[in-house]
Amino acid sequence: MQLLPLPQRLDLRAATGPLVSPLLRRCVGPPAAPSPTVVLREDGAFLDSHPSCPEASRTQAYRLQLGEQGVVVSATGAAGWRHGLATLAQMLEQTSDGERLPRGTIDDFPVLPWRGLQYDIARGMAYRHEHLKQVVRDMASMKLNLLHLYLEGRFAYPSHPELHEPGLMTPAEARDLTAFAQGHGVTLVPQVNCLGHMAGILDREENAHLREAPDDPYMICPSHPGTLPFVLSLVDDLADCFDTPFLHIGMDEVAKLGHCPRCRQRLAADGHAGGLIADHVNRIAAHLRGRGIRALVWGDMLLDLAQFPGTHAANGGVTGWGSKNCTARALETLDRDVIICDWQYARFSPAEHVHLRGLGFDIMPALDTDDRVCPWGPERGLDEHIPAFFESCRQSGAMGAYACTWSLRLGEVLDNRWLDFAKTAECSWTGGLLVPDEFAARFGHVFLGLDQPLLRTLDRIIKTDVVPPTVHLLSRIMKPGALWAAIEPPPGHASPPKPVPSVSSLVALKEEGLLWLSRACEHADRRSHWLGCLDLPLQVDLLVLRMFALRDV
Numbered sequence: 001m002q003l004l005p006l007p008q009r010l011d012l013r014a015a016t017g018p019l020v021s022p023l024l025r026r027c028v029g030p031p032a033a034p035s036p037t038v039v040l041r042e043d044g045a046f047l048d049s050h051p052s053c054p055e056a057s058r059t060q061a062y063r064l065q066l067g068e069q070g071v072v073v074s075a076t077g078a079a080g081w082r083h084g085l086a087t088l089a090q091m092l093e094q095t096s097d098g099e100r101l102p103r104g105t106i107d108d109f110p111v112l113p114w115r116g117l118q119y120d121i122a123r124g125m126a127y128r129h130e131h132l133k134q135v136v137r138d139m140a141s142m143k144l145n146l147l148h149l150y151l152e153g154r155f156a157y158p159s160h161p162e163l164h165e166p167g168l169m170t171p172a173e174a175r176d177l178t179a180f181a182q183g184h185g186v187t188l189v190p191q192v193n194c195l196g197h198m199a200g201i202l203d204r205e206e207n208a209h210l211r212e213a214p215d216d217p218y219m220i221c222p223s224h225p226g227t228l229p230f231v232l233s234l235v236d237d238l239a240d241c242f243d244t245p246f247l248h249i250g251m252d253e254v255a256k257l258g259h260c261p262r263c264r265q266r267l268a269a270d271g272h273a274g275g276l277i278a279d280h281v282n283r284i285a286a287h288l289r290g291r292g293i294r295a296l297v298w299g300d301m302l303l304d305l306a307q308f309p310g311t312h313a314a315n316g317g318v319t320g321w322g323s324k325n326c327t328a329r330a331l332e333t334l335d336r337d338v339i340i341c342d343w344q345y346a347r348f349s350p351a352e353h354v355h356l357r358g359l360g361f362d363i364m365p366a367l368d369t370d371d372r373v374c375p376w377g378p379e380r381g382l383d384e385h386i387p388a389f390f391e392s393c394r395q396s397g398a399m400g401a402y403a404c405t406w407s408l409r410l411g412e413v414l415d416n417r418w419l420d421f422a423k424t425a426e427c428s429w430t431g432g433l434l435v436p437d438e439f440a441a442r443f444g445h446v447f448l449g450l451d452q453p454l455l456r457t458l459d460r461i462i463k464t465d466v467v468p469p470t471v472h473l474l475s476r477i478m479k480p481g482a483l484w485a486a487i488e489p490p491p492g493h494a495s496p497p498k499p500v501p502s503v504s505s506l507v508a509l510k511e512e513g514l515l516w517l518s519r520a521c522e523h524a525d526r527r528s529h530w531l532g533c534l535d536l537p538l539q540v541d542l543l544v545l546r547m548f549a550l551r552d553v
Contacts, residue, residue, distance in 0.1 A: 001102055003090055004422060004446045005143060005429035008050065012066075012104035037070040038088075044076040046107055053109040056399065060145075061109035064088060066101055082185045083108065083143055090141075090446055093526065112393060114364060114400020115428035116146025116189075117421060119414060122154045122200065123406075126167035133180055134529065138418065140184040141447070142425035146402060147181065148189045148248060151238075153200030155190070158240075159233040162206045174241035182243070189296070190238040193250030194231040194284055195220060195277070201234075213259040222280040223262035232287050239291050246339070249284050251277070252298030256321050273322070274329025277301060282335050289337060296364060299342035299356065304328040308352055336360045343367070343404070348385060350392035357396045365393055369403045369420045382420055383436045390427035401428055413533040419443055419459055449525035454516055461513035462534065466506050466541045503549050510545070513538045 001012060046063040047053055053061055062084035063074040073084035087108065091101055117139065121127060139147060149169075156168040174190070181188050201207060202217035210227055212219040220227055235247055257273050258264045266276050285295035305323040322328070340361050342352050345368040356363050367389045369382060386403075393401040403424040405414055422443045423434060437456050444450035514535060521531050 005426040007108040012102040116402035118148035122152035127169040191248035248296040272326035278330035353396035
């Protein structure tokens with residue numbers, strides 16, 4: 001019997017006879033016979049023997065007892081019962097008849113209270129309601145409880161009909177998804193950027209007067225008298241539609257302030273940009289606080305590269321403008337009720353977590369799981385990066401943490417990523433290190449019903465680079481009608497990319513990956529949607545390699 005995430009403590013022995021009826025495979029309704037039964041018991045006394053359980057995680061703790069007379073799930077409330085039943089469901093899926101289970105006791109709790117994913121649906125993607133519901137189901141099956149929705153302009157804001165177009169998430173869908181997610185123990189966190197990354201909103205002529213630079217819709221001007229009412233209308237629309245304790249207002253990668261005369265005057269008076277940013281955030285956060293919602297912000301503008309050298313996020317934005325203009329001084333006046341999402345991508349530094357916690361902020365750090373398609377993916381690989389990241393979050397007293405995806409069009413499919421999402425689930429729930437081969441085999445067995453260890457090799461082949469890391473963004477560049485751009489010299493480079501190590505060897509490897517995928521699809525007996533698009537990255541790589549071969553003939 002294998003489980004994921006691994007429980008904190010388990011003492012199980014082999015079954016000697018039937019325990020529960022097949023009806024309980026769905027964890028709903030009464031058993032088919034008077035005995036055995038599943039009992040939900042409100043009792044947290046078992047936590048007395050687990051002093052390491054964080055106080056904020058106690059409501060999610062559970063004890064699962066499997067005996068001759070049935071199953072007892074003890075917890076202090078619904079969250080713990082739900083997690084206990086999720087563990088029971090994993091066990092039932094692994095029995096040959098849905099009835100025979102081991103006997104014994106499992107005590108379990110998460111090391112982090114909030115554990116989640118971010119789904120980027122802002123890059124021209126049509127919203128798919130039923131798919132998002134399936135994502136929620138899949139998250140709940142591995143005890144993830146927080147789903148960040150990166151929206152930008154991909155929401156039909158009721159107060160801004162000028163932004164409406166086909167394919168947006170609607171208010172009715174937001175309310176329905178929120179209720180559905182709550183029923184599965186998952187909290188939704190909508191995100192709308194309120195400073196930078198606003199091109200999808202400010203590109204409309206009706207909103208152009210709010211731009212920091214008249215010819216660039218990327219940033220809104222925080223000093224314009226119309227800006228605060230405008231961004232508050234956006235966050236109010238989201239708060240009205242999502243029943244949530246959190247709302248993410250962005251604030252990352254501020255490329256430059258000071259284009260407009262008001263901002264330029266404020267920067268000159270202060271001698272830095274931190275006060276302007278802090279005031280803007282504080283006004284929005286105060287408004288949300290009045291609605292019982294805490295504001296989340298990205299942390300890169302709050303960290304100085306001189307203080308945190310070598311860390312990817314401490315760059316004050318990708319241009320370095322923030323560090324040069326002391327945006328980190330925003331921490332001096334930023335409300336301590338604001339939750340900072342310190343994002344840790346290519347390079348990892350626990351010092352950032354310690355620094356922000358030492359200043360009195362709650363933190364909910366984020367890491368990137370784009371190990372394949374982004375040049376900012378983790379340098380040491382996710383098998384090392386994910387455990388170290390979540391351990392730092394635990395040690396620093398973070399309220400939670402989550403893994404990000406950034407949908408870069410062709411080649412980026414969320415359902416291709418569940419192996420890495422499961423690493424997030426285990427490390428944020430159980431803690432500890434990962435043994436890659438063991439973990440991939442356990443993941444395949446628990447969630448896909450695979451008895452053969454196929455996924456580790458398949459994952460390694462998919463993530464094998466066909467070009468140098470400097471041009472990882474192939475999937476973003478490769479668009480119909482412009483495929484050759486993928487093998488032309490990247491911006492700032494004189495020479496075109498070359499395959500590593502050779503076209504023929506890489507073609508053979510990627511074709512081998514398709515064979516491994518075919519075997520996995522043949523043997524998987526559940527959650528086949530997790531395998532349905534894994535051929536895409538392999539086919540993209542094969543296309544690129546064949547283009548290389550044609551170019552170099």
